[in-house]
Amino acid sequence: MVPLLKRQLVDEAKWIGLEDFQQCIAIAQSFPGSLAVNGCVALGHYLLGWRGAVTAGASVLLPSVLVVLFCAANLPLLQQYRAAVPGLKAAATGLIALGAAVLVAPVLKSWGLVLETAAWLLVLMAFRVPATTMIVSAIILAFVRGASPRRVSRD
């Protein structure tokens, strides 16, 4: 979705500059929920204040609402296409694997980060800590590290 947004807003309509666009996306990534919605809210705010934020957010959600309503209302009809499900699941696996790769890539920069990621993975999969507990502890740890004063490098 981000490349699409960039193409529409930065390149074609020229409503926002690249740096400001990236800043909005960075904000969107910082918070939970949907990147698409957060991003559109931030971008909408940039363009038109709170009215822009609300409009952009609602707009990006509208197709989803309509399609979910359609699927839910037509479940018997869609059941006829059950044979498509294995293919859908396979493709979704590819999609999610790609998403995972995108999130893993920044972490491969140093062995320390790799080990840390592996440790969290162990916590999730081997020790079977519930995802909620894991995320809350990760947030607390990250905040403690983020808020602590930076170490001054010695000469």
Added chain:
Amino acid sequence: MDWLRYIKIGLLGFGGGTAILPLVERELVVGLHVIPPEKFAEIVAVCAMVPGALAANLLMFMGYLQLSIPGMFGGLVAAVLPGAVCSYFTARSSRRAGPDSILTRTLMFLKPAVAALAVCAAIGIWRQSISDWMTLVLAVLALGALKLTHLNPALVVALAGSTTLLFSYLRS
């Protein structure tokens, strides 16, 4: 209260659609039994194919399954509102979140955990989806198509679904 679980997801779902999957599975599939575990991968696939954000679609769908239309909007609001509100206020207050701000640094330190969640989700979906050579081939092709071409992800998923649909048609 059920809503608490949706709000939990809305508040803790860092890293976007992929990373929230383990959270959704734990809270809604295992916890609330909204759908049986075998169906989870299927619902995720449908939500990935549908336009819009995976996270929003998924939680709307789950909400609908629990409580029809009000449930759908409830799921949507719980999932999307916390992050959106935070984004709005951050966008309003600081044109620039500096590289040394607490927020930026916290996010940076969160990356390994988010990466682990994403990998966990990928493994989980893999286990549920890849059962024979065809699904494996389709998954690999889908990954290739997504990475190397500019095809819309929804289209890629739809094509894969059409392939198995076609095969099952030809077989009968």
